[in-house]
Amino acid sequence: MKNERPWAIKVDDVTKRYRLGGAGPSNLRQTIAQGVERLPQMLRGERPPRPEDFWALQGVSFEVTRGEIVGVIGKNGAGKSTLLKILSQITEPTSGEIRFRGHVGSLLEVGTGFHPELSGRDNIFLNGAILGMRRQQIAQRFDEIVEFAEVAAFIDTPVKRYSSGMYTRLAFAVAAHLETDILLIDEVLAVGDVGFQQKCLARMGEMAHDGRTVLFVSHNIAAIQSLCPRSILLQGGKVTADGRTHDVLSAYLRAGADGPSGxxxxxxxxxxxxxxxxxxxxxxxxxxxxxxxxxxxxxxxxxxxxxxxxxxxxxxxxxxxxxxxxxxxxxxxxxxxxxxxxxxxxxxxxxxxxxxxxxxxxxxxxxxxxxxxxxxxxxxxxxxxxxLDSDRDRQGWYGEWEGVLRPHFEWRGEAMPLEVI
Incomplete structure (x- = not known):
């Protein structure tokens, strides 16, 4: 008898529907007012306009095994953010089922889960408590988190006074060092300097080596290529490709005439x-x-x-x-x-x-x-x-490369005579 595949995330036929223009009255007064407004239409036999359905996700299914780093790519509006919100239990799916094996931590945007009036120290303990950790467990990781985030001098300052870079460093440090088995990340490499990005990449690799699972949503193709052996492509709320990152990127470029098909x-x-x-x-x-x-x-x-x-x-x-x-x-x-x-x-x-x-x-x-x-x-x-971008010659930095051109010039080093210097 074969052992069951050691999955960490299982998404089974998940859909998410939003009603466009379907906000109904919130009290009796609004109900009466809307009825009076629609009375002439009803007398003429006209039906009031019905709200339209927008399906942000349609039958999304996939599994992520324990210890995998999986990328999720797609154009704006493809359903990536909706999927992450459902996985993070911020919103519920219209239908379908999501199951996890282990504690789930998420970093969806800068400062997600932080209380702006609390200090960095208090937010570390607050996030740990939300994840179900005891105070003693959080205290054991506290110094490591602060060192990674490089915010020791500001750890007792309210985080509302942090810069976006400090916010991101601390948020990632908390998510990556507390006892989470599964980490959901959205564009964490979009903010931060070279040193921080290198540490993020190294830490995500360590987490996968330790058996922790990472789902990484990003528009940064170079980071996806470097980090994720496997990727999932979302288009119009559906999974249209799932496999080796190279093959999925090829499918992305073959998306059709309206997309970057070439x-x-x-x-x-x-x-x-x-x-x-x-x-x-x-x-x-x-x-x-x-x-x-x-x-x-x-x-x-x-x-x-x-x-x-x-x-x-x-x-x-x-x-x-x-x-x-x-x-x-x-x-x-x-x-x-x-x-x-x-x-x-x-x-x-x-x-x-x-x-x-x-x-x-x-x-x-x-x-x-x-x-x-x-x-x-x-x-x-x-x-x-x-x-597409490339992870070649980036030396651990994954920010946006500025400029219209990106030439690869030849550089040569040579010793200069002392009398010339």
Whole structure:
């Protein structure tokens, strides 16, 4: 007989429904007032508008085994925050069941669970008591928590006077050092300096090694790649991928035309036409077949244009402008070969972009097609694609990398003669 899988978190067919516009009257006076307002509609035989249902989660099911670090990713509105609130018992699911094996601690945002008027010392003991720990157990971990958070000089100061960094350090230290078997974390690495982030990563690794379970929700792809061997993708309140982080990120990039899929195709009868050219597809492609949709800041890739030519020999030029999500122009380039021996048929032209050049983020492509130097087609946002972040060369820091470009330059060190110095 096989042993049951040692799960720590089991989520079984969980749904969460919100009613939009469905707030009802809270007392008799409001009930009468609403009835009077709706009386003319009722006399005309009209029904009052019904509140709409919004399903934040739809049939979500998964298991997390003891000692796993699992990432949860997805676009804004995918249901990540709702899932964490249900797991943290802040709100209840509409249907379904969630089970845990062990004590659960959560760090959903800066200062979650802290009382602003209490000191750091008092909040440590308060959080420990909420987790069911005795005062003696908390006292044994107290010095370790304060040392990790680096707030010894302010430990008796009300936490409402803490900076966001101090708040986060203490909150993470409490959640990571008290007796929790399962830790739910939401964007903890979004705030803090390099040293703090390195300590967070090391501590989360220690917790997994000690058999503690971590569910980590983040938009920080580099942190997810570094920390989580397994990830779960939420889209529209549903689990659409669950497995190796690399595979789940690939699924995220294949999310569809509205997301950062890096591909756009048209039916021939609906495709944009300019002069003698009919545009059939635009896509961002990695040069590796295995990772054709997974492009990060280190990956060389190409922007490929598939088109059908219906005319004779003419000059054809592709002008491509790339902008980031802030509308900043990254570059504006044209195809070098504008004179082609064109014969009817389908073709592909591609622009090769080296790796270690662009920063992580979303990019939008503006295409202008010129035939014999005359503009025949102009398409804004013809392609939207995303370059993933990478954990390479970060040296334990997982904050947002600033700038439009992110080049990897060569550095050389050499000894200088003393007389020159």
């Amino acid at each position: 591909m756009r195709r048209w039916d021939p009868d609906k495709a944009p036409v300019g002069g003698s050219a009919r545009l059939l597809a635009v896509q961002a492609l990695s040069f590796s077949e295995e990772r054709s949709r997974l492009i990060d800041v280190n990956t060389p890739f190409r922007i490929a244009f598939d088109y059908e030519w219906t005319g004779g020999p003419q000059r054809l030029r592709f002008d491509m402008r790339l902008t980031n999500r802030d509308g900043v122009i990254v570059f504006d380039v044209s195809s070098h070969q504008s004179l082609w021996a064109q014969t009817p048929g389908r073709r592909r032209i591609s622009c090769h972009i080296p790796g270690e050049l662009l920063n992580a983020g979303e990019y939008r492509l503006h295409l202008t097609l010129r035939q014999d130097d005359e503009e025949v087609l102009d398409l804004h946002d013809v392609l939207v694609f995303e370059l």
